[in-house]
Amino acid sequence: MIDDEDLEQRVQRLLSQAMHAYRGNGRAGSLLEEASVRLAEPLRLAVAGPPGTGKSTLVNALIGDDVAPAVPAGGAVTFASYQDGPEPRAWWYADGRNVHEVAMVRTTPGLRLSTSSGDDDRADGVRRAVVEWPSRALRRTRIVDTLGRLAEGGGGAAAQRVFREADAVLYLTTHLDESDLNFLWAGRGLRGPSVFPVHTIVVLARSDATSGGRADAMITARQVARRRRRDPRVGALCQDVVATSPLIGQAARTLREEEFRALSNLAAWPRGDLDPYLLSADRFTSADARLGVPAEQRDHLLRRLGLGGVRLAVTLVRTGCSGRGELSERLQEYSGLKELQTSVAEFFTARRATLKARSTLTVLDQLLRTEPPPGRGEHLAEIELLMAEVHPFRELRLLSALRAGRVDLPQETAAEARRLLGGAGTSVGERLGLPPEASPDDIWSEAYAAAERWRRQRPGATAAERRAAEVVLRSCDMILAWMTESAHLQ
Template sequence: MTVGLRLDEAVWGLLHQALQLYRDNPRATDHLRHQLAQLEQPLRIAIAGPWRSGKSTVLNAIMGEEVAPVDGPDGSGVFTWYEDGPQPRATAYSTNQPPQELAVAKSATGMRVDLVGWRAGELRDIVVQWPTRALRQVTLIDTPAITGPDEQGRSPVMDRVLRDADAVLFLTRDGRGTDLRVLESTRDSAVGQAAPVNVILVLSRVDEAGGGRVDALLTARQLARQQYRDPRVNALCVDLAACSGLIGLAGRVLSESDFAALAQLARVSREDLETHLLSADRFVRGELPVPLDPGVRAALLDRLGLAGVRLATTLVRTGCDSRVKLSAELIRRSGLTELRESMSRFFVDRRDTLKARSALAGVEALVRAEPGPGTGELLSAVEQILAGAHEFRELCLLAALRNARLGFDAELAEEARRLVGGDGVGLAIRLGVEHDATVQRLWEAASDAQWRWRDLAEDPLLRLAQRRGAQVVVRSCEGMLAELAEGGR
């Protein structure tokens, strides 16, 4: 919440100021009107990353259905947009033809889109409408593989991701090297420097780490916590999560027949089964001590991977004696629950903030690409909004609290996280009071918190970073009090 002019109001005014300035430039005005329209549309979250980072699998796991990928005719893929709709439908957008509806076949496992007749390089976007609750508040974008930065430090695919998406799940195998350089290239603008709040870094395919051991997922989560403490990493994202999209998806779509086959495998001793899980070929073609058709084994391998089969059979042996129990435990172990919670906390709950950020980035890019009389004032307005936007500071503080680098004790850190919206952005949730609390109760809680955190912000014994963090909390409390006062008029 912004004290004074709200962020969304400031951005709306900026866009209209830019429209007036570029009124004689049709291309620019189309771009600005598009930015205005996007403010009212669902949040656009791109799932990006290098080749074989598991983008489509993570997208399917989030949706709980197998709908991706939709590959382009040249095999390289296109930008595929998944949005809510009354029935499955796909529309192709090309570089030289009008939009064309594509034939869609829905099956028990998802969908297939007919791309017969399209030539390499023709397709630019495919928009898929799919009826699911997962897309009520967001549009998910499956992107082509991102290559490393070129000689100018740019990645063309990442450049388009930043233009088209409000937020990014950036998938990486190890969170180092080229992947970090790609993310660092996203901060070469005023918006990128001032508000690096639209990226969650995801360590993906973590089930394959350490040879696919049963504890690989736990080890990956510990690694994610360690890496997030790296200043180079946490300067580029608001959170770092570890997630096996394959195992998360398996948990969401596991069938009774899948469970029955895994239960059969679980009857084999751990030592005997492990010899068959040394390779995919040995698992599918070897002689198992239990009767299990090679086709069923191949389907399990496709669904779970070797590491997933190893994990699932271990879980069945140790108490997951039904499909429901096994599904829940696979989802929990995969890291998918934590990833979805992070998306809700940093993306969905902050939809208006991220939409405003996209609009600011769009205006800044336009001004830098097409400077002219009056555009300097427009750029100054962008920078002024960035400097005054408390919403961005809240997200940055949440990220700092996430990795404990401020040094607050556990109780203070928990209260700060709640007050700046880490559990949700509603007043009652922020203030930790009952959801039906009276205005008087909300006012007293906000006022008490304001004075408590103001004392911390002025405490000379605290480090500068802690005092600045406390100042953000104070401003959040002031915003809540202003909202309550305005509501009472």
């Protein structure tokens, strides 16, 4: 069983061998050096999608602060990367080699970087800003906001550039049409490690506006997301489809006390007096409205939550949310943000080593095929051998299929499958459902029993169910092999 540390070491060895094979090749050496640095970094999670889908808003919701977008005063930026740090700082990449720290100021919205007008052109057309911001959400994940033309849907070079920049991608869209599927296809290679589409989650954004922004908008959006998950074309290109309102999610994560008080004042009005003003934005922000909340503050609430979000927040306060923290939690649940965070944790954060190995092996595979060095066959064979052992790729795909319902197992069997595949945690104990203090004998007995259960084919099982059982059995066998190896080393 390959653990995270072993996987990283083996990939790093392949990188070192490739650097030796490509010595004297400046371009290849630069690509491999960058891949080596990235391998040791936190997971890079890019937020991409067409304009107007709420990419920067979702970045703020995930971080829990109003920091995006981060843009230079004198030009545009292609990628704005946010990482954890002891204090707010920012750097600007003026070209492919030089980087310098720049001042930044907080604005509405986001951050403004004080670069000079001549600093923002790079030979490859890519402009990068890096923002260091104290945040617990950024300790294990570096979030990349994609801006400008790279944010647009569709396939081609722009989409490929986004997927090269990140280890995992949240792709935002409102409808998931053909142009969106083309974008997702651009991230799925035709051969090598990149054929495993384990690094993308589709976010149906602005879901609070579904069905005209009615009270049941998010319920409808979640039903749409479930249908799209089951679509084989969609399932072949991503791990999950989640309905989310970035706007309400951001407002929930950053809800202020004065905003809660304003919403409480609105909720105190009789429903018959307030509801007519909640029918349209113009009515709600009208200077003539006498609602106990100034028009300027109502306009602020509208920009923060949207009209549907204001309606929801008022209803939640009326029905028992008595404090800012409780209202924040309920709004996060409604917005779909918590479901998205759970999906990101299960498919991306917990599989950091697997996804970063995939990114590195993809770079190696493409380089070896496009600029073959002497002994290319030997290097490709080593990659293919390692890929054959990186069973977590198949685990991730099966977890996605089980979640979407594309593979239908009995309820108890599906629950055990998800646990053994690492859906509740990737440690041996978590996979087997054992406490941390379980003895080696207990671990061995449970792993052996699980393997025997999955070795027996259920009568009448479909081909998809049999393939699923083979993947789960492989997970059990790898635990047993790891236990055997550990016993021999003692």
